[in-house]
Amino acid sequence: MxxxxxxxxxxxxxxxxxxxxxxxxxxxxxxxxxxxxxxxxxxxxxxxxxFRVEGRYQQHLDCVHVSLLKHGLGSRLPDWSHSTFHDYVCRGIYPADGCEDASGVVAGEA
Structure with missing residues (x-):
């Protein structure tokens, strides 16, 4: 905008x-x-x-990406080809092996 x-x-x-x-x-x-x-x-x-609080956007991104695994849509986030996770890896926001949500759940692991 x-x-x-x-x-x-x-x-x-x-x-x-x-x-x-x-x-x-x-x-x-x-x-x-x-x-x-x-x-x-x-x-x-x-x-x-x-998002008025610093870091809140990142928390929401982490939650969206981690939820794929929490809901049983895959066992490893990097293997989920439809996720925007791959775009964030290319931009250097996430490591290629996964990300972590605010509760400490790592999305790259099963």
Whole structure:
């Protein structure tokens, strides 16, 4: 976003609207969503969640990456080809053998 623009709500509304209009209407909708003209592919409301505390973004990244193993989607994070973990390894944020979440769980190990 441009430095002088913090209107996240409008930006997300435009992104979601453009994406939704490009998809065929095949999902099942509740009466409430039908009445509001909403699609069933989005969370109903947008909540801005800025990271105001130093290191919080890194904690969230670690949690996302470690959760793959916690939920049994693999035994080693480096082997999970669909993870953004590999991008962070290339950028030098994580070592190639894994990462650790805030609780000390190492994501590269089984």
């Amino acid at each position: 441009p430095p002088d623009d913090a209107d996240f709500s409008t930006r997300w509304r435009l992104i979601k609207s453009g994406f939704s209009r490009a998809l065929p209407r095949t999902e099942r909708l509740s009466d409430v969503r039908k009445a509001a003209g909403e699609r069933g592919i989005w969370q109903r409301h947008y909540w801005e969640h800025p």
